Structure formats: structure tokens, C-alpha cells
Amino acid sequence: MKAVSALLSVLLTPFLTGLPAAPAAAAAGPASGGGLALEVLSSRADQVSGGDALVRVRSARGGPVRVLRNGEDVTSVFRADPAGRSLTGLVSGLRTGDNTISAVAGPHREELRVRDHPISGPIFSGPHQYPFVCKTERAGLGRPVADNQDGQGMRVPDGWSRDCFAPTVTDRIYRAADGAFKPMPAERPADMTTTTLLDGRVVDFVVTRERGVINRFLYSIAMIEGGWNGRAIYRFDGGVAIGHDQGTLGGGALDPYGLGKGYAILHSSGTRTSTHYNLILGGETALMVKERFVERHGPPLYTVGLGASGGAIQQYIYGQNHGDRVIDAAIPQYSYPDMVTQTIHVGDCELLERHMDRNPRWADWDSRTALIGMNASDTVANPYTGRAGSDECVEGWRGLTPLTMNPLWTSDNSPEWQQMDPPGVKNTVQWTHWDDLRDVYGVGPDGYARSTWDNVGVQYGLKALVDGTVTAGEFLDLNAQAGSWKEARDMVQEGCPFTPSLCPAEFDPWSSRNMRLGDPAPRRTGDRVAIRNVERSGLVFRGDIDIPVIDWRHYLEDELDMHNSHQSFASRKRMLNHDGDAANQVIWFTDARPDGPRFDQTPEALRVIDTWMANIRKHPRRGVAGNRPADAVDRCFATDGSQIAAGPRVWDGILNRRAAGACTERFPLYSTSRIVAGGPIEGGVYACRLQPVARAIARGLYGGWRPTPAERSRLEAIFPTGVCDY
Numbered sequence: 001m002k003a004v005s006a007l008l009s010v011l012l013t014p015f016l017t018g019l020p021a022a023p024a025a026a027a028a029g030p031a032s033g034g035g036l037a038l039e040v041l042s043s044r045a046d047q048v049s050g051g052d053a054l055v056r057v058r059s060a061r062g063g064p065v066r067v068l069r070n071g072e073d074v075t076s077v078f079r080a081d082p083a084g085r086s087l088t089g090l091v092s093g094l095r096t097g098d099n100t101i102s103a104v105a106g107p108h109r110e111e112l113r114v115r116d117h118p119i120s121g122p123i124f125s126g127p128h129q130y131p132f133v134c135k136t137e138r139a140g141l142g143r144p145v146a147d148n149q150d151g152q153g154m155r156v157p158d159g160w161s162r163d164c165f166a167p168t169v170t171d172r173i174y175r176a177a178d179g180a181f182k183p184m185p186a187e188r189p190a191d192m193t194t195t196t197l198l199d200g201r202v203v204d205f206v207v208t209r210e211r212g213v214i215n216r217f218l219y220s221i222a223m224i225e226g227g228w229n230g231r232a233i234y235r236f237d238g239g240v241a242i243g244h245d246q247g248t249l250g251g252g253a254l255d256p257y258g259l260g261k262g263y264a265i266l267h268s269s270g271t272r273t274s275t276h277y278n279l280i281l282g283g284e285t286a287l288m289v290k291e292r293f294v295e296r297h298g299p300p301l302y303t304v305g306l307g308a309s310g311g312a313i314q315q316y317i318y319g320q321n322h323g324d325r326v327i328d329a330a331i332p333q334y335s336y337p338d339m340v341t342q343t344i345h346v347g348d349c350e351l352l353e354r355h356m357d358r359n360p361r362w363a364d365w366d367s368r369t370a371l372i373g374m375n376a377s378d379t380v381a382n383p384y385t386g387r388a389g390s391d392e393c394v395e396g397w398r399g400l401t402p403l404t405m406n407p408l409w410t411s412d413n414s415p416e417w418q419q420m421d422p423p424g425v426k427n428t429v430q431w432t433h434w435d436d437l438r439d440v441y442g443v444g445p446d447g448y449a450r451s452t453w454d455n456v457g458v459q460y461g462l463k464a465l466v467d468g469t470v471t472a473g474e475f476l477d478l479n480a481q482a483g484s485w486k487e488a489r490d491m492v493q494e495g496c497p498f499t500p501s502l503c504p505a506e507f508d509p510w511s512s513r514n515m516r517l518g519d520p521a522p523r524r525t526g527d528r529v530a531i532r533n534v535e536r537s538g539l540v541f542r543g544d545i546d547i548p549v550i551d552w553r554h555y556l557e558d559e560l561d562m563h564n565s566h567q568s569f570a571s572r573k574r575m576l577n578h579d580g581d582a583a584n585q586v587i588w589f590t591d592a593r594p595d596g597p598r599f600d601q602t603p604e605a606l607r608v609i610d611t612w613m614a615n616i617r618k619h620p621r622r623g624v625a626g627n628r629p630a631d632a633v634d635r636c637f638a639t640d641g642s643q644i645a646a647g648p649r650v651w652d653g654i655l656n657r658r659a660a661g662a663c664t665e666r667f668p669l670y671s672t673s674r675i676v677a678g679g680p681i682e683g684g685v686y687a688c689r690l691q692p693v694a695r696a697i698a699r700g701l702y703g704g705w706r707p708t709p710a711e712r713s714r715l716e717a718i719f720p721t722g723v724c725d726y
Helices: 005-011 256-261 279-297 310-322 342-346 349-357 365-372 392-397 400-405 415-419 462-467 472-481 528-537 567-579 602-618 662-666 693-698 709-718
Strands: 036-040 053-059 064-069 078-080 086-091 097-105 108-117 169-175 181-183 194-196 202-204 206-214 217-224 232-235 264-268 303-308 329-333 376-381 388-391 549-555 585-591 635-637 643-646
Touching: 036 097, 036 108, 053 064, 053 097, 053 108, 053 279, 064 086, 169 256, 194 256, 206 279, 217 256, 217 279, 232 279, 256 602, 264 279, 279 310, 303 310, 303 602, 310 329, 310 549, 329 602, 342 400, 349 365, 349 392, 349 472, 365 376, 365 388, 365 462, 388 392, 462 472, 472 709, 549 567, 549 602, 567 585, 635 662, 643 662, 693 709
Parallel strands: 232 264, 232 303, 303 329, 329 549, 549 585, 585 635
Antiparallel strands: 036 053, 053 086, 064 097, 078 086, 097 108, 169 181, 169 206, 194 202, 206 217, 217 264, 376 388, 635 643
């Protein structure tokens, strides 16, 4: 990887340590503007946490400067920055709530209001969620500090903690020859490995790691000893979970490639979507972890996000919601634009699967793509039937419908829950995605969280009808019989395989016991309050992002992987819809056929990001797009990582009407049930605008099909309020 040699001395100079102590009245050099200026470097001034903040003072006049915290002199913690134009210091002892930091130089005085919040949070995410399971012991931090106060009327066990706080632990570990990280002994171990840093130095692979609890979640900050390159990686993790859990640290916390090149690695169990999917809370946690890092090590040259699936979603969402305060650049892998709008079409999966499983017409699995949009295969083994034949709804999404929608079902039976369960505590939770985000979606009059899921007017299989893949009769039967989902208050416990004790007699992988069925079966109207709330919440990616983005994925369509490849372009289309510009995002695919992933493009993406960020530092007025290096373009790669094609036209034919580009031809894209029904590639339509059936027919929405009077009558019975007008 390329290093910026002119900056090496700056990168490797400690920000605060190793500098001479400042005198009681330190001198500050001239600033770019007149008078005194104060700023918090570690966070927004109104979003400080934990009682301390890294503060910079600039003075245009030079001379002695005193700094006061709430009237008390704290000048002694400030030191002159290497360039001599400012003073920087970690101001501790802040009280929860409002504080005043003052800078005084002769007759001149400048004040900055700082608002501090507890290290347990919240800052802006809303009330803490209870019950909440602690896992500090599993993380090696010991039992949480006892705090068994009531939380929303619930009592946690004596000696336990509702906020899961534990003291910070710092340790030294090394990477052994077998790839494992082990505690560092007093003497250099025989199986110690070395690593080559970005600047070419070879050093022992010894890591200093800090772990603790921030915002009730576990965090980790890891750096190679004596080799920090001035850059940071925030590792985000994926998965799906419904909260009420502190979570655990993932393997990315000790990313061997990043650590080995000298990056600092930031990580938190609160920024793993396998812990929860509340990305308001996740963004808050990421800001607090970044704040902790900056307070201890100073601002990095840049922080790049890295992570797959839910870890990719977080990068798009936090880049949109928080600008460059969490990450300055992003490498989302196996991305979606967001999670909340995935629920729209994923909620269709089992409705359509049940219909097809009961109809011999769909015994040919390859043909199911015509209805679900996603890939299907006659040869992939189906884990539920034990025979060949499956599709992405089954392989990727089965089980997530009850996890998202059914308040009675959860798979979390960890030992910590047993300790947390003076009888019935776990049963007080409504185990749904909607309830996990009840502060966003809202709560209805029935006491259940409001749900956005809606399929009124959705004409399943419309494109298949127009293309001639299904007959008019099949189209009508499908839409009459697909049905919808019950309200949360009416749902019952899941059957087999989700409740193993009911196997094999009550086999119900479709969750049909929680469907509304019939002929015509009723459709579900999404809660308009919930839809309005989530669209305004910051949980939906609107395309408002202006940091460098390299969206990379292995092409896994043949494996029926849930990370369908069109999602990268859904994000791009949302960016284009936002302001007509997506020049800060490039899309890379690496082939994984026929035997799965073999090559990791991440090191190359990090190299390109490093050059991109160096260009931005050198030419800030050119902006993000104006500083793209030569390799920051759309590209696709063969299974061995060699480049197939690159340039602005390689993905033509996806979001424009041009002939298919070189990468488009090589990597066929699939879609979703809502795209098949006429919706846009970017998705995100919670509830469609409706048009009368008569108008849809008159507009030629059905291609060559001209409904007979009887067919038209049935269509109107299925869609009494009209059909979608996308």
C-alpha cells in the first residue's frame, strides 16, 4: 500500500504524549482568525459524554492564554500543538449537564458552552431499553457494577446492573503463528509474529487493547504498539437481532490486517446489528466510542468504516446522519441502503412461498424468480425439504419474518437471560423489530408498537404477467390468495421449525398461522403514523451522503445469498434521487463463482481510500468527487481478484437505458417481489399510491392482457381500493 512520505513524521508523532508540559499560562500562536477561538475536538460541544472533552484553543494575538472550566483554572492540562498555533488539552471534571469552558488572554475572553452526558448515555437516542441483559463477565470485564434500580417498573436481580457498566480494562496481546491473539507474557514468546506497517517498518505484532462499557455496550480500541499510522478503522458488524442485550464484541475488534498495517481499530457491541437494529442508538454509540478514541489519542488523519451487511448499512446511515463525525470514508460490503426498508419486500417472502409450495405449477424452482424477483435454483439443496430446489427467500430470509413481526417469538435463550428472569421478565418483551424501535415507530392504542408493513394494492407477479411468464388466471389466483399478516396483538406462537418442540407435526415454515388468508384474502394497511415517523427518523437511507464510498461485494447470486447484488445500485439510485449526484460512490463486484469467495478486495479498497483521503487533505476545495484517484471508479473483478473492467460505463444498463456495460453483462442482477410488482429499483415504498383498476387497464399496465368482464370483476374484488401506481 502507498504511504504519504511527506506526512510520516506527523502521523507518527504522538498527539498529546511526549510533548513538553505547558507552563501555567501557555503561549498560543496566531490563529487564522482574530481573537480567541474554542472548539471541542472529540465530539460536538453539546454531545460530550463521560465528564471529559478534548478542547483546542486558538489565539490570533499570541501571548499567554488561560483556560477555565466552570471558573476553575485548567491551563495546566493544555499543551502547545506541534505547529505552535494552538493549545490542546483534555478537560476532565465536567459535570453532567451544562458547563462553560473559557479562554482568557489579557482583556480578551471567549466562552464555549459544553453539555456533558453520562457515559452510560443516552445523548439523543431516547430512553434506555429495559429489560437489558449484561454480558460483561463473558467479555472478561467481570461482573457489572451493581445498580439494581427499577427500570420502567421492572426489577433486575439483586447485585445485578441495569446499565451493565464495568471498569475499563487495558491489556497487551500478541498475534501468534497460528493466527490467534494471546496474552502478552513478560518475555518475548517463541510463536510471536511480525508485521509490516504502511511505512514499510517491520515490527513485532504486539497490540494494546482497551475495553470497557460505553452507552451500555462493550467497546474495544486496539492499536499496534509503537506503530500507529495515524489512521483509524471503525469495524461495524452485521446480523439481525431485537435488542434488550448488551451483546458481545466481534472478531473485527482485532482485525489482523488493519492492526498489522498500523490502523487503530474501533469497535463496539452496540454497532453490531446482531445486537440490535436501532441505528439511532447505534449512531450515538459510534459517536461516543469515537469520542473516547480522540480524547485518548487525538484526531486521526481519517476514520474509514469497514463492515458487511448490517455493518454496511450502518456506514450508509451514519454517513448520512452524522457526516464525518463518525467516519470520513466508507467501505460497505454486501450492502443494503438500510434495513428498515428491506422489511417491505422480505415480508412478502413467506406469503408467496406458501402459495407456490401449495401449487404444482411452481414445483420448478427456477421459475419462482418470476414472482419473488430474487434468484432461485433447481439444484441448490433446500434445508427444509432435504431435496434439491430452493430460492433466496428460503435460503436467506426464512425465519426473519417471525423475528421481525411476531411479538411472541425470540431465539434468545442465553444463560444471562436465565439469570435476568425473576419469573416473567423475558415474557414482558414484545419481540419484534417494531417494538425494538418503539420510540421511532410509536405505540398504538392497543399497546403494541406500530408497524409499517403494507401490501394494499400490490400486484404480485405483474412483470411476469406482462412478460407472458404467468397466465392471467395464475396472476389472479396469486393475488387473491397471497394474503397478508395479522396484527401483532393477534399473532400466536410459531410452529415447527421455529418452535422445535412442535416438530414434526406442526410444520409451518411460512408462519401461516399468523397470516390472514382467504380468496380473496385481505391485504394489510401499514400504520401511517409509523411510516411517517420512520421516514423522518434517519433510519431510512435517503441518499444524503458526501464521503468517499467504495461499495464492494462478492457476487453470490448463485449461492442464493441474502445479500442480493442489486442493493448496491439501490443505494446509488437513492443518492441520485437526492441531489442528482453519486460521484462519491463507486461500486465493485468480485466474482465468487463457482466455488464461493476466494479473493478479498478489502486491502485494495483501503489503499484506494488512503489515496483518496490524501487528495482531499491536499486539495480540500475540490471536494470528494473532485479528488477521486484513478482507481476510485466502478470496477469488477474475476474470482482471483484480477480486474475485468473499470470505468464510468461498466455498469451501464442498470440505472440507465444504455447497452449493458462490461460488468453488467458479467454479473446478472435480480430484484425483489415489489420490483416485480412494478416498484422502483431503489425500493423504499412503504405504501404505494393507488389507482382504480379501470385506470390501470386503460393505461395498459397489464401489457397485452385485456381482462374479460369476469376477470375485471375479480381483479376489482381483489383490489377494492385500487392497485399500486408507482
